[in-house]
Amino acid sequence: MNCMFFNGIILTMNSKNSVIQDGCIVVEDDIIIDVGKYSELKNKYHGYEKFDCKNKIITPPFINCHTHASMTLLRGYADDLPLFEWLTKWIFPVEKTLTPDDIYLGTKLAVIESALSGVSCLNTMYYFMDMEAEAISQAGLRGVVGHVCFSNNKKQDSSLTFNLVKKWHNSNNGLIRVSVDPHSVYTVDPAYLKELHQLRNELNDKYGSQNAPIRWHIHTAETSDELIKMRESFNSSESSEVKRLVCESYDGVFDYLNRLNVLDDQIVAAHCVHLTDKDINLIRDKSVNVVHNPVSNLKLASGVSPLPKLLNHNINVSLGTDGPCSNNSLDMFETIKITALLHKGVNLNPTLLPAVEVVKMATINAAKALGWDSEIGSIEKGKKADLLIIDLSRPHAVPLYNEFSQIVYALKSSDVDSLMINGRFIVENKVMKTVNVEETISKVVKWVADKFPDRSINS
Ligand SMILES: [Zn+2]
Known part of the structure; x- marks a missing residue:
């Protein structure tokens, strides 16, 4: 045009x-x-x-630098719960029942909501990512899609990630990219974290480029007990090397990741709420990209990220909504406003987070985090x-x-x-041109009515 x-x-x-x-x-x-x-x-x-x-x-346009797009289907499904209970008792069990068609439908709703609120690009981590990539492509948005990897799904994860990269990285006129996405330090054991880091390097050599790199996208330091949970999950490992790594003492999650030799400037680290001083120095020294998710952190009562400190260390910080199940929206205007207000309020300092800095986080900083700043941002x-x-x-x-x-x-x-x-x-002129909005909404309403007949108010 x-x-x-x-x-x-x-x-x-x-x-x-x-x-x-x-x-x-x-x-x-x-x-x-x-x-x-x-x-x-x-x-x-x-x-x-x-x-x-x-x-x-x-x-x-705004770039939503950390989300799980298709979780729109679970918006409001389980609220007012602590993160671990929310994940293990509610989210993980229902996720096991989701089908590729469900993921496609949920992502369609996510791209409509995102586009109508000014978002051009989603950095999204979930399952059946072929379907997320398909829905994002069809709507004409940009996306970085990553299959979420867990230790208990090791056998499938690597091949799913490999196939996703092969099929989608830099596809649809360069609008879709792929990342390698370990879920977190407490769900991915240290040996597997190293393996996934190596996989990302190999995939980058083969399919990535300077202007279209393959990132490593992970949840980090979201709650204060991630290293404790990591030990509980992996200290009974049969591997003596894993046992040794798990049982050593660490001065924070990034100290742990650094000792595994997986920290570099290709990492997009979501949350970064509970950080030690050592963690912050490591994030700066290794040029790790941080994604701040204030609404999700507040809703799950995870805490408040030391954002002013990160910015004082010249760390690249971008913004994300997190999944629409822990937010419960994909509205970046809301995330932008809450970012500016939150840090002023908790630090009793109205000069923190000037407006221009927050707009940078939602645009050019996010493009840098995704390695996309030569084209967008x-x-x-x-x-x-x-x-x-x-x-x-x-x-x-x-x-x-x-x-x-x-x-x-x-x-x-x-x-x-x-x-x-x-x-x-x-x-x-406020009209979505690439996806049928009414049809998608009615399909989602029907999906909820069929799946949870006693919970849907629209059934
Ligand atoms: Zn998340």
Whole structure:
């Protein structure tokens, strides 16, 4: 599509966080070929389809850097429980009954919810990831999909991951990528963690590239007792090497991972709530990418990540919603606002997490975390045409003094006007163009009514 967006306020999220008033973005096919003042560009380009963005902000779309997309099906299924009980008594048992068709349906709902709230890309870890990749592809979103690996499923995991990479990495015009995803330190034993790290390196050599790397995506330090749970799970291992590694003492989860030699800049580490000083230094020294999931951490009462400390250490931090079963939404506007508020509140310091920093986390920092920043995360000449257009006409959006503050504190997902991904409108004038919304919603309602007849209020 060759088009020109004019009259808008552009938040470029480039290295200077430049804001262009009366801005203009020129798109040819899937690439941004120019960005600047409309007054300077309007006579340079002719014959392009024009979109008037008066009274609208144009930003890079948000990137949800840690989620489990198809868990939309379990939104509200088990709430107000501690994480371990939530996982072992509720989530793991029901997950065993989910089919590939269920995963496809849940992901379809997730991509609709995401696109309508301004999200272009999901970093998602779950089962039957072929189906998640399929649903994300069909909707035209970007995704990094990873099969979640556990010690008790070792035999299948490696081949599932290998096949996923072979089939999907850098597929669908480069919109889909694959990662290697160990679930956590308490569900994946140390020998298997090392094996999965090695697998990622081998897959990267064969299928990855500098601009499309295969990441290692893992839950880390979400609760304070992960190393205790790790010992309980693996100290009866038949391997003396595993026993030795499990029983040594560690100064935090990252100290443990470092001693296994698996820490590097290809890691996307979700949560990072309970960190020792040593952990924070290791995250910085090894350039690990952290994903902050404040809503999920609050809902499961996991604690509050020491985010200001991480930022002071120049660590790359992005944002995620976590799964829609522990949030219970995929709304990044909400996550952005709660991030800014939470750390001010608990630290009694209103100067922490300025609005522009939080918008960076949801855009360019996330693109860096996924190794995708040469193509997305900012609005710059030569990058992919991914644009989020936000309407400023509703009462809560006026007046406008500072665009970043408006996004973080005032605007809502319902203000999303249009979303372009790779030069294609996915949402235009608030209408989802690539997936049938009503049909998907009614299928989900029917799915719940059939599966849980006594729990569904819609049955
Ligand atoms: Zn998660």
